[in-house]
Amino acid sequence: MKILLTGAGGFLGWHTRVRLDALTDHEVTAVTRENWDSLGTLAQGCDAIIHIAGINRASDEEVEQGNLQLATDVAAAARQASVGRIVYANSIQAEKDNPYGRGKAAAARALGDSGCEVVDVLLPNLFGEYGRPGYNSFVATFAHAVAQDAPPAEVNDNPIGLLHVQDAAQVLIDALTGATGQLRPEAHQTTVVEVLDKLKSYRETYRTGDIPALLTDFDVNLFNTLRGALFPQSYPxxxxxxxxxxxxxxxxxxxxxxxxxxxxxxxxxxxxxxxxxxxxxxxxxxxxxxxxxxxxxxxxxxxxxxxxxxxxxxxxxxxxxxxxxxxxxxxxxxxxxxxxxxxxxxxxxxxxxxxxxxxxxxxxx
Incomplete structure (x- = not known):
């Protein structure tokens, strides 16, 4: 299968590209900001599109209208190239009345008008290795602060659902085949303070090379997130x-x-x-x-x-x-x-x- 992957240079896009490379035989065409203007040409011959590209840090109008415009571009390219399916990396924020949520919801509607089969994947908050602090996730911000021995003294505690970025990538890959419609991957339920406390505990244990107790998949994924923030400056x-x-x-x-x-x-x-x-x-x-x-x-x-x-x-x-x-x-x-x-x-x-x-x-x- 030939796949067009938008947002391939971003956090979720890069992880999805790696996972496609590791686990499938799909031919992947990566779309980033640099070649977005060639989207229509790049879509030619593709069987499916995984649409991840999005805008989440800009003015309210740029966030709302920008996400809609990206989806409109993808829908037009898909129609022109007769692409069979679009898998859309949407967000649970699409159910909220804020600029980002409205933009993501409008993008889903634009893709639905493309004439393609559409899988609308409502993703929760993502975390994982190599996220940008202050941008992709509060987990990335915490991990980099802990790695620099500068964790925040106080945080506002809230319950939160988190999904590891590799698990999110796998959901998108699985959606290339099978039923269409809306998917809602299950998140791991935790709290902001619990995440910070785990990261600080891992850092203290790992400081001398000891491996902390990793009793769940969430523990392993969170520890790998911290290790990503520590590399290479904390080795050997x-x-x-x-x-x-x-x-x-x-x-x-x-x-x-x-x-x-x-x-x-x-x-x-x-x-x-x-x-x-x-x-x-x-x-x-x-x-x-x-x-x-x-x-x-x-x-x-x-x-x-x-x-x-x-x-x-x-x-x-x-x-x-x-x-x-x-x-x-x-x-x-x-x-x-x-x-x-x-x-x-x-x-x-x-x-x-x-x-x-x-x-x-x-x-x-």
Whole structure:
């Protein structure tokens, strides 16, 4: 299936694009502000459109009329290209009488007039990795503040429903097939203060590399959100060797929830392992012998971050979700590396998606 994805450079759009790339064989054409004027041409030959592009930070009139205009453009492009289905990333705010809600509701009506099958997905408040603080979500704002050890002293507490951005992306992808109409994904019910308290607790536990107890999917997703805000400035995490006349001991993973799987590998000089990314898995690398370069690149990004590590001074580097990563033996002796993941390996759902950190260079797996 050929998919046109609008808003591909935004928070939900980027996550949806990554998930489409990881889990489907769909051909995806990404639409951003830069190529919006070519929307009609880009829609040619597409089977469906996932419409995420929106305006939520502007004057009241720009928010209301801008969301309607974006949908009007999409509807026109869909008619011209005879697109079969539009999946619309709407908001529960569409049921409220405010500029954003009125704009989103009007956009839904405009898409309904396109002549396409339409799936209207009313999304709750979203949170997740790499949200912009002060823009995408209060969770992003809190996570970045906690990561900088500057959490707000007081907040106004309110109950709130939250949906992880990857779960929202999956709802949009699933809606490419099946029934049309309106969908309302279920949110996790929490409070503003509970979110902040969890983030602060995670930060204190994780400060020395300990993994906090992650008892629910919401806990894992919130912790990954914090890890995204901490990367790369808080890595590597220094570990403390304990030595005596018998040798040396290094506590590489202390998981307060007791989860996980540990394994050890050896790597010959010059060889690279990895070249993949994970959607949700928490993974730790600790080099215990030899010298290595650990390299990471955000999915669809260009910049590569390198860490050079030595088993003589053990450190932990945890792989952020949605970053492609590898490890290369850059020494002259065999490399000894311990790996830990917070879940047991499941061959039916490995959460491992192969790409190269440096796609234009040859590397051994």
């Amino acid at each position: 995490i220094a570990l403390t060797p304990h030595a005596d006349d018998r040798g040396r001991l290094v506590e590489t993973v202390r998981s307060h929830g007791g989860q996980g799987q540990t394994f050890v590998s050896t790597t010959r000089p010059g060889i690279t392992r990895g070249e993949h990314y994970h959607l949700g898995k928490i993974e730790r690398f600790v080099v215990l012998g030899g010298k290595a370069r650990i390299s990471l690149r955000k999915v669809f990004g260009d910049d590569v971050i390198d860490f050079e590590v030595d088993g003589e001074n053990p450190v932990a580097i945890d792989m952020p979700t949605l970053w492609i990563h590898n490890i290369t033996n850059i020494g002259e002796t065999e490399l000894l590396t311990q790996f830990w993941t917070h879940t047991l390996f499941d061959p039916e759902n490995p959460d491992t998606f192969w790409q190269k950190v440096r796609p234009h260079e040859e590397a051994d797996k």
